[in-house]
Amino acid sequence: MSIEDILASTSALVAERERRNDEVETPRSVDHALRVPRRTADALQAALEEAGFHVYQRKPGIRSLRLEFEREDAVDTASAEAFTREVVLLAERHGARYDGWGAMVLPRDRRAWVAPDDLVAPEHVDVRAEQDRLRALLAECLAAEGCPVAVADSLSRTLTLKVVTDGWSVSTPLAGSGYAGGYSPSEADGSVRELADAQISASRRRRKPRW
Structure with missing residues (x-):
């Protein structure tokens, strides 16, 4: 994926956060992920840590590693574009592929936030069943925009739902x-549609065929 595609995805994510009244100018932990060849993984991790990122996970593959890392940043347009360019540049220098970023939504007026009617305590969530449901929704959203069913199914299998004691992603x-x-299925559905929009936005910027 080109830097233009990645920045387009970042722009779409920020726009969706603003639509949700996220306090985008407030710093919060922003999670990132990338895949890097084994031979350059240590050097890239050192470069990320020098830039202020904390690498909290190294997932080994056959020829590469998936690095997951975080840093406190705001997620307004200027900040998000800046950290996206920063990470992409470091990734390119080490032959890595940037997979994107995510962060907690901070409602601008927390006092006005009303808990969804379908809020579920984390310990009562069937994570595997919910993840399967959300994957099916993502595939449906992509197929509705012209993505071939087989490709939509493949892309949807990359979706991951995590539910912990103090939140979910x-x-x-x-x-x-x-x-x-707590976990809200309706909010999760909205997040999946946001992810579908980001994927569709990125694909529309590529040369034909879109998928």
Whole structure:
């Protein structure tokens, strides 16, 4: 994916956050992921840590590693574009592929936030069943925009739902969103549609065929 595609995805994510009244100018932990060849993984991790990122996960593959890392940043347009360019540049220098970023949504007026009617305590969530449901929704959204069914199914299998004691997140290699508190299926559906929009926006900027 080109830097133009990645920045277009970042722009779409920020726009969706603003639509949700996220306090985008407030710094929060922003999670990133990339895939890097084994031979340059240590050098890239050192470069990321020098830039202020904390690498908290190294997932080994056959010929590469998936690095997951975070840093406190705002997610307004200027800040998000800046950290996207920064990470992409470091990735390119080490032969890595940037998979995208995600962060918690911070409602601008927290006092006005009303808990969704379908809020579920984390310990009562069937994560595997919900993840399967969200993957099916993502495939449906992509197919509705002309993505071949086989490709939509393949892309949807990259979606991951994580539910922990103090919050939850839904993500793909391209982007993601996180929330504090209990799990809400309706909010998760909205996040999946946001992820689909980011994927569709990126694909529309590529040369034909779109997928």
